[in-house]
Amino acid sequence: QVQLQQWGAGLLKPSETLSLTCAVYGESLGGYYWNWIRQPPGKGLEWIGEINHSGSIDYNPSLKSRVTISVDMSRNQFSLNLSSVTAADTAVYYCAKGFATLDPWGQGTLVTVSS
Amino acid sequence: EIVMTQSPATLSVSPGERATLSCRASQSVSSNLAWYQQKPGQAPRLLIYGASTRATGIPARFSGSGSGTEFTLTISSLQSEDFAVYYCQQYNNWYTFGQGTKLEIK
Numbered sequence: 001q002v003q004l005q006q007w008g009a010g011l012l013k014p015s016e017t018l019s020l021t022c023a024v025y026g027e028s029l030g031g032y033y034w035n036w037i038r039q040p041p042g043k044g045l046e047w048i049g050e051i052n053h054s055g056s057i058d059y060n061p062s063l064k065s066r067v068t069i070s071v072d073m074s075r076n077q078f079s080l081n082l083s084s085v086t087a088a089d090t091a092v093y094y095c096a097k098g099f100a101t102l103d104p105w106g107q108g109t110l111v112t113v114s115s
Numbered sequence: 116e117i118v119m120t121q122s123p124a125t126l127s128v129s130p131g132e133r134a135t136l137s138c139r140a141s142q143s144v145s146s147n148l149a150w151y152q153q154k155p156g157q158a159p160r161l162l163i164y165g166a167s168t169r170a171t172g173i174p175a176r177f178s179g180s181g182s183g184t185e186f187t188l189t190i191s192s193l194q195s196e197d198f199a200v201y202y203c204q205q206y207n208n209w210y211t212f213g214q215g216t217k218l219e220i221k
Contacts, residue, residue, distance in 0.1 A: 035210075045151075045159065045202055047210040060209065061116075094158055100206035101149045103170060105158035 002027040004106035006095045008080075012113050018082040022095030022106050029053045029076050033099040036080045036093040039108075046091075051078060085113045105114060111112070117141055117205050121213035127221040130193050136216045138186040138203035147207035150179055150188045153197045153215075162201075163188065190218075 008020035022034070036106045038050040049059035054074040059067050082089060090113050098103040118141040128134045138148070145200035146166040161170045163179035166186060176191040190197055198220050203213040 045212040045213045047212070058209070061201075082168075099162055100147065100210075101164040101170075102151075102159075102204075102210075103161035105160075108158050 002097060002104060004095050004097065004104060004111050006093075006106040008093075008109055008111070010110055010112060012085050012111065013112060013115055014086050015084055016113075018080070018085050018089065018093075018111055018113075020080045020093055020095070020109055020111075021077050023035070023075070023077045024097070025076075027097075029071060029073055029078065032097055034069075034071065034078045035096045035098060035102055037094045037102065037105075038089075039094070039098060040088075040091045048080065048082075048093075052099075085111075087113050089113050117144060117211050119203055119205055119211055119213035121201075121203055121216045123216060124214070125217045125219060127219050128193055129221045132193055132221075134190040134193055134197075134218055136188040136190075136201055136215050136218070137183050138181075138188070140184045140186075140205055141179060143183045144205040144207035146182050147205055148179075148181070148186050149204045149206065150177075151202045151204065152197075152199050153202065159202060193218075197219075 003025045006022040030053040033050045033052045035050040051057045066083045071078045092108045095106040120139045122137045148166045150163040153159040167179045202213045
């Protein structure tokens with residue numbers, strides 16, 4: 001049974017780069033798509049982007065200029081970088097498996113951007 | 116971008132009763148529609164995909180219907196563990212979510 005465990009810095013200053021990593025257990029990254037989604041406090045869900053094992057990547061057009069998603073097959077992990085963060089990027093960030101539908105999800109990481 | 120609109124924002128229903136949640140797409144998404152359940156402090160959980168197919172392990176009291184732009188999630192007999200926030204998501208063109216419906220105990 002696949003499980004996703006994520007981690008990364010929880011407090012950033014404006015203009016810094018958000019970096020999160022998601023480790024996949026119980027399944028190889030190969031052959032599947034892997035996603036990042038975020039949820040501002042008390043608000044709804046926003047898809048950030050996805051990657052597959054061969055490096056095929058799609059990003060939400062609204063974030064594309066600041067987002068990089070990468071995969072490390074040797075460690076069975078994938079990562080999210082979001083540059084030039086502002087307070088508007090404060091959210092719980094989730095990783096998730098799937099192409100089209102998202103299942104399962106990681107536990108979530110609260111990232112707060114504050115000076 | 117396809118905008119997903121859920122109604123109502125909050126739904127108050129008594130345990131044992133039926134709950135009906137709606138989701139509307141700004142343009143047709145065919146049957147490329149999923150429903151998720153989210154409880155406080157937890158990640159969302161996939162309930163329904165393809166508009167009407169239950170995900171693995173999801174009880175039969177959850178059912179989905181619709182196609183094109185109008186979709187419905189029905190919970191036939193509410194259990195205490197069903198009170199949560201529900202999101203619809205289209206995957207016809209990128210992925211976008213509705214703003215959620217909070218299902219609360221009446």
